[in-house]
Each structure stands twice: as structure tokens, then as C-alpha cells.
Amino acid sequence: MDFRIRVTIDSMKNFSSLLIIILLACTFQAKSQEKLIDRVVATVGSGIILQSDVDMQYSQYLANGGTPTEDFKCTALQQLIMTKLLSQQAALDSIEVSESEIDDQLNARMREMTRRAGGKERLEGFLKRSLLQYKEEMRPVLSEQMKAEKFQNTIISKVTVTPQEVKKYFEGLNQDSLPAFNTEVEIGEIVVYPELTKEEKNVFRTKAEGFRQQVVDGTDFGTVARFYSEDPGSANQGGEYDFAPRENYVKEFSAMAFKLKPGELSPVFETEYGFHFLQVLERRGEEVKVRHVLVTSKPTQASLDRVKGKIDSIYDKVQSGKLPFSTAATLLSDNKETKFNGGMVINPQSSSRSTLIPVDLLEKEVFIAIDSLEAGQVSKPYQFQDPRSGKSGYKFTYLKTRIPPHKASLEQDFAKIQEAAQEDKTRRSLSEWFEKKTKNTFVHINSEFATCDELQMWITNDTNNLASSKED
Structure with a gap:
């Protein structure tokens, strides 16, 4: 560079x-x-x-x-x-x-x-x-x-910065030592997560009810949280979250937290993460301090088989041309971060929200999925686990653009040069x-x-x- x-x-x-x-x-x-x-x-x-x-x-x-x-x-x-x-x-x-x-x-x-x-x-x-x-x-x-x-x-x-300033900035660089960029791609994805039946969910609800009963019977809440809660962000702290406004939590959690009085123990309730019960420790205006126990709802093999059938059906419609990829992503994908962007993935290191991503930033399974694709093609569906949430599901990946390794140019790299000029x-x-x-x-x-x-x-x-x- x-x-x-x-x-x-x-x-x-x-x-x-x-x-x-x-x-x-x-x-x-x-x-x-x-x-x-x-x-x-x-x-x-x-x-x-x-x-x-x-x-x-x-x-x-x-x-x-x-x-x-x-x-x-x-x-x-x-x-x-x-x-x-x-x-x-x-x-x-x-x-x-x-x-x-x-x-x-x-x-x-x-x-x-x-x-x-x-x-x-x-x-x-x-x-x-x-x-x-x-x-x-x-x-x-x-x-x-x-x-x-x-x-x-x-x-x-x-x-x-104006386009003229970007051009002037680029022309002022040493043209003999411009950076060489690695292969970059634009990719989209359609993600589907499994949905559990009521009977499948009851296994996890019953488990949470059992932990709650331990607290009712006199076991220290913090001890139960440390031993059994599956929330990595709070289990080591005895399930505690410090003062926070209601918008910091998913709606079901905040609804429960803000209707209880300090010291009250909630019933078991469900969010997208699984089954919880919580206790309000203190209220301060529009903020609440709580502690909770979470039992995550893990997919069963039956639920994974069902979602595999669903993703295969979506894939067939996209692959055959019956449904454009961007439309399918908006209507059918479970990925909230990409579905309203036509399924396109944003470069996490780009301040300008560019969709061009260096291949060395791709997760291994995504790289493997698109490695043999030509621009405009989609991979076959594959199982994955989100590294942040830990949720398992199926997805397939669309390769929109592949730019081979090249020396920086205004035509191909205007967005990156604009970022550098802005900075x-x-x-x-x-x-x-x-x-x-x-x-x-x-x-x-x-x-x-x-x-x-x-x-x-x-x-x-x-x-x-x-x-x-x-x-x-």
C-alpha cells in the first residue's frame, strides 16, 4: 500500500x-x-x-x-x-x-x-x-x-470531499507505489433459521421452569445464574445487567422488566434467544437494573430437517429464475442485517458501507461456497452457525461481483480512495x-x-x- x-x-x-x-x-x-x-x-x-x-x-x-x-x-x-x-x-x-x-x-x-x-x-x-x-x-x-x-x-x-478533490488526492499520490488490492467480492445471502414446534420448545421451557423453582425454593439467584444461565454476557455476573433503558433489550424482555416491582421474580417468558426469567433489582426513572437466567432454544434435528427443505425450495426458485435473488432476500431471509439491503453483505471495515469485501475477510465457509462461482451465480445451501449469536441455520450465497487482484485505480476503487481522501x-x-x-x-x-x-x-x-x- x-x-x-x-x-x-x-x-x-x-x-x-x-x-x-x-x-x-x-x-x-x-x-x-x-x-x-x-x-x-x-x-x-x-x-x-x-x-x-x-x-x-x-x-x-x-x-x-x-x-x-x-x-x-x-x-x-x-x-x-x-x-x-x-x-x-x-x-x-x-x-x-x-x-x-x-x-x-x-x-x-x-x-x-x-x-x-x-x-x-x-x-x-x-x-x-x-x-x-x-x-x-x-x-x-x-x-x-x-x-x-x-x-x-x-x-x-x-x-x-467532492469528486474533484478525490481525483486531486489520488493524482497527488506516488503513482509508482500505489497499493495493490487483493481479490474483492460483492456477495449476498439468504438465511433461514429453524423454528421449533411447541412441543420442541417445551423441553427448554421446562428446563427454565426448573431453574426458576430453585430460586423460589430459596437458592440464591446469582448462584443459579452462574451455574445454569446460557447468556455469556451476564452469567459470570450472577445474571446481572446494570441500569439500562428499555430500548437496550428485545421487546419481550423490556416489557417484563419494566412492569415488575423491585424484588419481584418474573414468570418464565420467551424471546428470540430462548426462555428467561428475571428479577428487577432496582428502578431509576426510565432505567432498570435486572438479573436473569437464560435457557437457549437449541435446534432439534427435526427442525433442521424442516428448515433444510425450506431453504432448498427458496434456492430452486432463485436458481431457476422464478424469483430474483434480491426479492427472495427481502421477503424470505431471516437475516435482519441484510434482508432490507436486497441480501447484500456490507464490508464490516468500511466506513462508507461499501459492499466490496476483500476475500481474506470472509468466513471460511462463505469463501468455500463462492470459490468456484462465476459472477451472477448462487451457491448451494449449506448449514452454518452465526459466530456472534451462536444460532444455527441454513443459507446460500450469491456472488454479484468478483474483482481480481489489481493496482489501485480511480475507476475500480473510487469508494476506497474517497474514504482515504475524506480521512x-x-x-x-x-x-x-x-x-x-x-x-x-x-x-x-x-x-x-x-x-x-x-x-x-x-x-x-x-x-x-x-x-x-x-x-x-
């Missing part, structure tokens, strides 16, 4: 991701010890950045597998300064984040941290504090980060904003960071400010 395209894409991703990172784990014990020897390493307008803030970012970097290097602290301080500048401008522009927005972010991050730690108790032991105390400590940090991100989005949202212009717009902002904002950086290349713009500005002060 051409160096300038690589730098544009990678730097933009790093710039955005680093700017919105909030370090929510791993370092609070060390941070509390450092408070005794903490010091200011940078002043940004009316705000300060502490050594412990930088060390906190470095600790998270190491926790995520980063290679130990003091150079990262330069990058960490750079990002903290940028966040301060953005959040201060957000305050001037009256950009706010609501308490519910902060709560949603905190709860989502707490769920992920709890999952990684292996349970609430283990996480609290690691943090040396209750999750409630931890969340309150993080609230102002998260608020500042979210305001910074919101203001950054007001800058980014105004950036667009390049966005990066330049943000850089210009920071450069302009630093001319009007006092930024002072501790001399310890004077050799950091990333900070030279602010160090130079700091030197100029000091020189101006002496002249005055």
Missing part, C-alpha cells in the same frame, strides 16, 4: 481512537498511591494535567499488550492536551452531555470490565473499591472526554483547528517532556508566550 494512503488511514484511526480513549481500568490503586507525589505536567488554559493522568494512560497501554517504552508518555500527554482543548471549547459552545448519556457509557464500560475480570466481586477486589465508588470517581473524567468527542464531531461533520481532509481540518486554538490558549508543558516530537507545536507556542511576556 502506498505510504501516504497508509499514513492517512492509520493516523486518522489512531488520532480518533486515542482522542476518545478513557482509561477505566488497571491503575487506580497505583494512582491513589501517586497522589502523595503527584505534580502538574501541563497547564492548558484553565485546566491542568497531572503526572498521574499520564501514568494512568501508560499503564493502560501496557495492560493492552503495548511494548514498554517511555516514548508513549509523549503520545499520552499529547492526547490529554487535545482533549483539554476540545472540552474547553465545548464548554464555550455550550455543548453538554446528559447524565443519562454518561450513565450509558459508564454502564457499558463497566459491563465490559466486569466480563474481562470474571465477575463483579473480582473486579471490585482488583480496584480496591466498590463499583459504585469507582463509577463516581470516573464520572467527571468521562464527562470531559464525551464533551471533547462531541465537539470534535462538530468539526468532522462539516468535512466533505486525510478530516485529519488536516483537525490539525488546523488545534494549531489555531493553541495560538489563543496558554499551554505550558513541563521541561521533562521538552524532547517529545509530538509536543513541539505546544512547546513552541509555550516558548513564544514566555517571550511575549518578557517583552511586555
Whole structure:
């Protein structure tokens, strides 16, 4: 890949991701010890950045597998300064984040941290504090980060590129070292999941009823959830989900959760995932904290045989031309993500929702299914398991386009080049904003960071400010 395209894409991703990172784990014990020897390493307008803030970012970097290097602290301080500048401008522009927005972010991050730690108790032991105390400590940090991100989005949202700008950007690249793209395809799919009969479902309902009866008989709910719940997102936490609004759940689950009083135990009920029973732990306005047990409804061989007959029938109609693929997908596919797109699959790594997908991103079974197809053909139906939901079913795949390996060109790769041009212009717009902002904002950086290349713009500005002060 051409160096300038690589730098544009990678730097933009790093710039955005680093700017919105909030370090929510791993370092609070060390941070509390450092408070005794903490010091200011940078002043940004009316705000300060502490050594412990930088060390906190470095600790998270190491926790995520980063290679130990003091150079990262330069990058960490750079990002903290940028966040301060953005959040201060957000305050001037009256950009706010609501308490519910902060709560949603905190709860989502707490769920992920709890999952990684292996349970609430283990996480609290690691943090040396209750999750409630931890969340309150993080609230102002998260608020500042979210305001910074919101203001950054007001800058980014105004950036667009015209076809002429895309062409100019492409022509400005080194034409002798343009990237070579691997084989890419456009594919569609029609998916059908098995439906269980009432008798088949009763096996799983009865199992859930048995677990519920254990709770009624006095067994701790959390214990039952840890041992028997088949929800990977909550079983290790005793079935708990933190405060969330009703739209966070499927309709049957939210309907049950929001009609019960705290402490009440629900009857067993069904959702698309299987059979549940839940208990409301606490209500807070339009949010509820619950715990539940899930027994997933697994397909029986009989249900798989039935769905195989159904997918074969759909395949015959498409293959014979009696039913266009896009129509069949819209009317008959069970894949909610693709059926209203004519069955076409979106490249998961494309910000512009391109349908061109490099073959190395395809799941193995999909690659095998289309490998021998010509454009316009469909594969025979095959059984699969969704890697995210774990649901089993049958599908067949349509190959719309196959583009062989090639050197980048405007004709074949306009969408990708447009993305790169957009990211390049966005990066330049943000850089210009920071450069302009630093001319009007006092930024002072501790001399310890004077050799950091990333900070030279602010160090130079700091030197100029000091020189101006002496002249005055």
C-alpha cells in the first residue's frame, strides 16, 4: 500500500481512537498511591494535567499488550492536551452531555470490565473499591472526554470531499507505489433459521421452569445464574445487567422488566434467544437494573430437517429464475442485517458501507461456497452457525461481483480512495483547528517532556508566550 494512503488511514484511526480513549481500568490503586507525589505536567488554559493522568494512560497501554517504552508518555500527554482543548471549547459552545448519556457509557464500560475480570466481586477486589465508588470517581473524567468527542464531531461533520478533490488526492499520490488490492467480492445471502414446534420448545421451557423453582425454593439467584444461565454476557455476573433503558433489550424482555416491582421474580417468558426469567433489582426513572437466567432454544434435528427443505425450495426458485435473488432476500431471509439491503453483505471495515469485501475477510465457509462461482451465480445451501449469536441455520450465497487482484485505480476503487481522501481532509481540518486554538490558549508543558516530537507545536507556542511576556 502506498505510504501516504497508509499514513492517512492509520493516523486518522489512531488520532480518533486515542482522542476518545478513557482509561477505566488497571491503575487506580497505583494512582491513589501517586497522589502523595503527584505534580502538574501541563497547564492548558484553565485546566491542568497531572503526572498521574499520564501514568494512568501508560499503564493502560501496557495492560493492552503495548511494548514498554517511555516514548508513549509523549503520545499520552499529547492526547490529554487535545482533549483539554476540545472540552474547553465545548464548554464555550455550550455543548453538554446528559447524565443519562454518561450513565450509558459508564454502564457499558463497566459491563465490559466486569466480563474481562470474571465477575463483579473480582473486579471490585482488583480496584480496591466498590463499583459504585469507582463509577463516581470516573464520572467527571468521562464527562470531559464525551464533551471533547462531541465537539470534535462538530468539526468532522462539516468535512466533505467532492469528486474533484478525490481525483486531486489520488493524482497527488506516488503513482509508482500505489497499493495493490487483493481479490474483492460483492456477495449476498439468504438465511433461514429453524423454528421449533411447541412441543420442541417445551423441553427448554421446562428446563427454565426448573431453574426458576430453585430460586423460589430459596437458592440464591446469582448462584443459579452462574451455574445454569446460557447468556455469556451476564452469567459470570450472577445474571446481572446494570441500569439500562428499555430500548437496550428485545421487546419481550423490556416489557417484563419494566412492569415488575423491585424484588419481584418474573414468570418464565420467551424471546428470540430462548426462555428467561428475571428479577428487577432496582428502578431509576426510565432505567432498570435486572438479573436473569437464560435457557437457549437449541435446534432439534427435526427442525433442521424442516428448515433444510425450506431453504432448498427458496434456492430452486432463485436458481431457476422464478424469483430474483434480491426479492427472495427481502421477503424470505431471516437475516435482519441484510434482508432490507436486497441480501447484500456490507464490508464490516468500511466506513462508507461499501459492499466490496476483500476475500481474506470472509468466513471460511462463505469463501468455500463462492470459490468456484462465476459472477451472477448462487451457491448451494449449506448449514452454518452465526459466530456472534451462536444460532444455527441454513443459507446460500450469491456472488454479484468478483474483482481480481489489481493496482489501485480511480475507476475500480473510487469508494476506497474517497474514504482515504475524506480521512486525510478530516485529519488536516483537525490539525488546523488545534494549531489555531493553541495560538489563543496558554499551554505550558513541563521541561521533562521538552524532547517529545509530538509536543513541539505546544512547546513552541509555550516558548513564544514566555517571550511575549518578557517583552511586555
